Amino acid sequence: MLCKKCNREGTLVIRKVFFFCDACFIANIIHKFRACIGKNTKFTNDNKSLICLSGDISSTVLLDLVMNGINLNTHKKLRISPVFLHVTGILSTDDSVCNLIMDQCKKYNVDLISMNISSMITEYKDYYEADSSVKNNNFRLPTINNLVNKISPSAEKDFSSRIKQKVFYKVAKDLECNSIFTSETNTKLSAKLLSNIVMGRGSQIENDIGFADCRDKDVKLFRPMRDITDEELNHYVRIRHLSSVDKSVSEINLQSLIANFISDLEINSPATISTICKTADKISSADDNSGKPCQICQNNLKTKVDKLTATDATAFSKVVSSGEYQASLLTEDIESVTKMEVFPHIFEELCYSCSKNYYEFKTNIGLH
Ligand SMILES: [Zn+2]
Ligand SMILES: [Zn+2]
Secondary structure (H helix, E strand, O other): OEOOOOOOEOOEEEOOOEEEOHHHHHHHHHHHHHHHHHOOOOOOOOEEEEEEEOOOHHHHHHHHHHHHHHOOOOOOOOOEEEEEEEEEOOOOOOHHHHHHHHHHHHHOOOOEEEEEHHHHHHHHHHHHHHOHHHHHOOOOOOOHHHHOOOOOHHHHHHHHHHHHHHHHHHHHHHOOOOEEEOOOOHHHHHHHHHHHHHOOOHHHHHHHHOOEEOOOOOOEEEOOOOOOOHHHHHHHHHHHOOOOOOOOOOOOOHHHHHHHHHHHHHHHOOHHHHHHHHHHHHOOOOOOOOOOEOOOOOOEOOOOOOOOOHHHHHHHHHHHHHOOOOHHHHHOOHHHHHHHHHOOOEOOOEOHHHHHHHHHHHHHHOOO
16 A cells, blocks of 8 residues: 555554555654644743653653654744653662663753652642641641552552652753753543543543643643654654653553543544544633642642532531441531541642542541
């Protein structure tokens, strides 16, 4: 079959339909990356940008695309000063991953900043304890040691990914970067969209899945690989001879189940994936991001609406099924009683989903 761009012999096929030769395929990926940045008016040139690397295949391609972009001498040159960051995981520091990313950076002759996420969690704990308004509320984040294996794997995954994002923002601000690049692909974002809905983060889809997360007024987070799929990444690293870490360890949590479902879908029904992400573009919440942010995930805290919400219903059934429900509560403000029991700090310090996670910390490790 012939390459769809230049009519020479095709060497690979995308989505079982589109044939490319190697050169046209690479040009097409570079174009997608640049177009994603270029068409977005929220991105201004001459940024100092924090590029977040994890060593996996998408991070490897992001690094290559960024370096390719800034080394161009044409009008298409990517005008950013990149700073490269690697945040090591919540459970362990895997030296082989650190070494691989360091080697990758050496190859492009750039420096790498490496740090462990747990240092950040301790810092946040101190921050919360020092904040008197929060202290009065008895709101405290769990430390890293009492977090692991004590809450459900899905909540832990959700929590650690939110904290990782906070680390990105903290480092960006410390280093005076005004933007952050992360390497989520179309495939990853499709899975994240479905996970968001399952975890009760439907209202956060616009900022969590879209090209730009503009919740922070000083630092914008961009996802420039949003139009590239995992299938395309595999061809890209093969053609460019790039090496990456295989992170396909099987985890047992909701997010991994959804990710597996999405990767099966990508193999068997590839057109569906782009439809999922396009749907996300159409779901934009009415939030204006001007309210108080959640202390963990930065999402805008919803103010109380008069209608009975799904949160009210969940709170009520949790209290009733826990056996703590007393008839006397009927005479009190049922709403505030149920919320305090099962949704700690909801709408005051935490959003619905973070409050739900916090309830697990609270019951399992004795926080208040
Ligand atoms: Zn071609
Ligand atoms: Zn939150």
